[in-house]
Amino acid sequence: MSTSVSPVSAPRATRLGALWNSAVGKKALMAVTGIVLFLFVLVHMIGNLQVFQGAAKINHYAELLRISPPFLWFTRIVLLVAVFVHALAGIELWMERQRARPVGYQDYRPVVSSTASRTMIWSGLLILLFVVYHLLDLTIGVVNPRFEHGQVYANLVASLSRAVGAAIYLVAMIGLGFHLWHGLYSMFQSLGLSNRGISPTIQKFAIGFAVLLTLGFSAVPLAVILGLVG
Amino acid sequence: MRITLDIWRQKNPRDPGRFERFEVPNVNEHMSFLEMLDVLNQQLVSEGKEPVAFDSDCREGICGMCGFLINGEAHGPLRNATVCQTHMRHFKDGDVLRLEPWRASAFPVLRDLIVDRSALDRIIAAGGYTSTRAGSAAEANQILIPKPSADKAMEAAACIGCGACVASCPNAAAALFTGAKIAHLGHLPQGQPERMGRAIAMTSQAHAEGFGHCTTIGECEAVCPAGIKLEVISRMNKDFIKATLGGYANEVQTLAALPPSAAMRFFEAEPPKKEP
Ligand code: HEM
Ligand code: SF4
Ligand code: FES
Numbered sequence: 001m002s003t004s005v006s007p008v009s010a011p012r013a014t015r016l017g018a019l020w021n022s023a024v025g026k027k028a029l030m031a032v033t034g035i036v037l038f039l040f041v042l043v044h045m046i047g048n049l050q051v052f053q054g055a056a057k058i059n060h061y062a063e064l065l066r067i068s069p070p071f072l073w074f075t076r077i078v079l080l081v082a083v084f085v086h087a088l089a090g091i092e093l094w095m096e097r098q099r100a101r102p103v104g105y106q107d108y109r110p111v112v113s114s115t116a117s118r119t120m121i122w123s124g125l126l127i128l129l130f131v132v133y134h135l136l137d138l139t140i141g142v143v144n145p146r147f148e149h150g151q152v153y154a155n156l157v158a159s160l161s162r163a164v165g166a167a168i169y170l171v172a173m174i175g176l177g178f179h180l181w182h183g184l185y186s187m188f189q190s191l192g193l194s195n196r197g198i199s200p201t202i203q204k205f206a207i208g209f210a211v212l213l214t215l216g217f218s219a220v221p222l223a224v225i226l227g228l229v230g
Numbered sequence: 231m232r233i234t235l236d237i238w239r240q241k242n243p244r245d246p247g248r249f250e251r252f253e254v255p256n257v258n259e260h261m262s263f264l265e266m267l268d269v270l271n272q273q274l275v276s277e278g279k280e281p282v283a284f285d286s287d288c289r290e291g292i293c294g295m296c297g298f299l300i301n302g303e304a305h306g307p308l309r310n311a312t313v314c315q316t317h318m319r320h321f322k323d324g325d326v327l328r329l330e331p332w333r334a335s336a337f338p339v340l341r342d343l344i345v346d347r348s349a350l351d352r353i354i355a356a357g358g359y360t361s362t363r364a365g366s367a368a369e370a371n372q373i374l375i376p377k378p379s380a381d382k383a384m385e386a387a388a389c390i391g392c393g394a395c396v397a398s399c400p401n402a403a404a405a406l407f408t409g410a411k412i413a414h415l416g417h418l419p420q421g422q423p424e425r426m427g428r429a430i431a432m433t434s435q436a437h438a439e440g441f442g443h444c445t446t447i448g449e450c451e452a453v454c455p456a457g458i459k460l461e462v463i464s465r466m467n468k469d470f471i472k473a474t475l476g477g478y479a480n481e482v483q484t485l486a487a488l489p490p491s492a493a494m495r496f497f498e499a500e501p502p503k504k505e506p
Contacts, residue, residue: 018479023443024433024470093443100402100442102335106249107328109302111398111452118400120445186446192468195461 023096024190026089031187033086038184040079041176042209045216051229052219055153062152087128094121116181123179130172137165160224169221177214184209231257231323233266237282238330242497243338243346249328252282259319263306264289264296266318283342291315291455294390297397298343299330304394304453312392312455332397336404336440340497347393348491349439350407357431357482358411360420379417386414388456395450395458401442406450408436409462412469429469430482 019025047065050058066072110118133143137159141147146158159165184206188194194202223229233254240247254270261269264286271281287295291312298313300306308316321327329343337345375383387410395406412429415421421428437443444463451460473479 013479015475015477015479018474019471022430022434022470022474023437024467025474027443027445028467028471097401097442100335100440101333103333105299105302105330105333107299107302107330110400111303111449113400113447113449117445117447182446189444189446189460189464190467192464192466192471194464196459199460 020089023093026093027190030086030089030093031190033082033089034183034187036078036082037086038180038209040082041213041217045213048220049216051153051156052223059150059152062150083128083131087124090121090124114182116178117186120179120182123175126172126175127179130168130175133168134172156220157224157230160221161230163225166221166225170218173214173217176217177210180210180213181207231259231318231321233257233318233321234324234326235270236326236328237342238339239282239342240331240339241341243340243494244498247339257318259317261318262289262314263300263316263318264314283340283344285344286314289314292390294392297332297392297394299328299332299397301328302330304332304398305392305455309452310455310457312390312394315455332393334396334402334441336402337393337396338494340493344497345393346491346494347391348493349436349441350391350393350404352439353404353408353432353435354411356435357424357428358415359424360415360418361423362420373419375418379419383414383417383421386410386417386458386462389414389454389458390456392455394453394455396441398449398453399442399444400447400449401445403444403450404436404439404441405444405463405466406454406458406460408432409464409466410456410458412466413462416465416469425469426473426476426478427482429466429473430479433466433470434482 013021019029047061048058050061116123136143138144138152138155141149141155144155144159145162147155160169185203188198188202220229235252235254236249237252238247239250252270252274254266254273257266257269264284267282267284274281284298285295287293289296291314294312296312296314297305300313300316305311305313306316306320308320331337331339331343332345332347333339334345336349337347339345389407389410391407393404393407396402396404399405412432415428416425444467446460446463448460451458
């Protein structure tokens with residue numbers, strides 16, 4: 001071993017800063033923010049299914065969510081911060097990883113890994129683009145063909161009854177499914193909560209929720225296209 | 231059997247390199263993969279050509295010197311085995327095999343299939359040690375170690391430092407290697423005093439060396455010749471998070487990137503000029 005030791009003095013950092021400055025810590029922050037986002041999409045999906053109980057029901061639900069402005073804004077800010085931290089960490093780590101292997105292989109054959117695990121940055125960026133579109137479509141309404149504040153049911157029917165509206169939605173939900181397929185498994189590892197005994201169970205949990213969320217979200221545009229909701 | 235090889239040829243770290251095709255007509259299926267390359271090199275030397283450079287030492291899977299990709303798989307198609315433990319009977323007559331060196335910015339190619347893995351040594355140097363009482367030898371059974379801990383430490387200590395985990399990782403992460411080194415000391419009572427600082431020091435060194443981050447892809451575990459389990463990475467992450475939130479980060483020193491290793495200097499040097 002040709003190794004001698006010469007210490008470098010690093011700038012002092014806070015504990016959270018030290019997490020952010022390291023690759024392992026960034027992944028831990030991605031896992032924590034990923035859990036926040038996962039819980040949000042889970043609740044969101046369950047809320048959406050009220051579409052099947054009629055216009056009055058889901059419009060009333062949307063009103064309930066807005067009953068307390070401080071609570072609404074608190075939730076929005078938590079989610080915005082979570083998306084920001086999660087996406088920034090993901091993009092920074094991805095850029096570092098590009099530098100970690102500047103010359104690629106002529107021939108590389110994955111032995112065991114899933115496609116989902118190797119395309120997290122792309123499924124993540126797809127979700128990011130979709131979230132922007134989604135807010136413009138159904139929250140702010142500027143890209144919605146017939147937007148009216150508070151008329152959640154009518155707004156989503158107007159958007160999703162167009163082929164392009166439904167297609168964007170479905171593609172994004174497949175992307176979300178891919179992201180969660182691997183993400184919900186990987187986050188346990190990132191937080192140091194995985195081991196060989198529990199890993200197969202975690203894998204099943206991740207696949208189960210990825211499929212559940214993709215189907216649950218996709219039910220709405222599919223129902224609109226098939227004329228079951230409208 | 232007849233084997234066709236597409237081998238990466240690169241004179242030195244600065245040479246851009248290219249693949250070169252070789253035919254080995256009389257391969258005995260009982261040869262090991264490296265013996266087959268020995269035969270090729272004999273052939274090349276007798277033709278007055280430069281032999282293909284590759285690393286090897288023990289040729290029985292324990293030293294960690296050998297390793298390259300065979301048709302896109304680190305250490306080739308045989309699982310839980312190094313290249314030197316792979317035999318030609320695992321291939322078919324007429325096979326075309328592509329041999330490519332480990333690729334990572336932290337593993338510069340020195341020549342052909344040889345890469346510089348001293349970055350792994352520096353990860354060990356950063357924290358892979360324990361404090362011991364020097365002087366008279368302590369009584370061997372003074373510190374009792376529970377059997378499950380000893381087994382797990384032993385399992386992690388099986389890592390031979392070959393670098394296949396880095397090579398097969400789409401992120402070129404050294405997480406399996408670093409995790410194995412941390413687990414092998416962290417499972418033992420002797421490893422406890424430095425445990426927190428070790429997780430920070432070794433992962434920071436890996437980051438500084440330019441290895442990527444772990445995204446739980448799992449290719450490393452699949453190709454690892456020593457059967458190191460993915461859970462060592464989870465343990466490493468847990469130690470790291472505990473240590474960082476515990477405020478150890480500012481107490482740990484990282485090593486400087488070192489001057490090029492002796493091997494690197496040797497291969498980087500201009501080839502000696504022939505006498506006119
Ligand atoms: C609904 C929104 C999202 C959810 C629920 C979600 C969830 C997750 C989870 C649970 C992980 C695993 C974290 C870990 O391994 O520790 C993850 C990883 C990741 N996410 Fe997201 N994410 C979302 C949005 C995004 C966005 C907008 C991006 C944009 C760049 C993104 C990029 C990534 C990347 C690059 C990874 C790391 C991949 C890996 O470790 O293999 N995600 N995500
Ligand atoms: S963990 Fe396995 S693949 Fe990685 S260096 Fe150690 S023995 Fe080689
Ligand atoms: S030559 Fe020692 S492990 Fe292959």
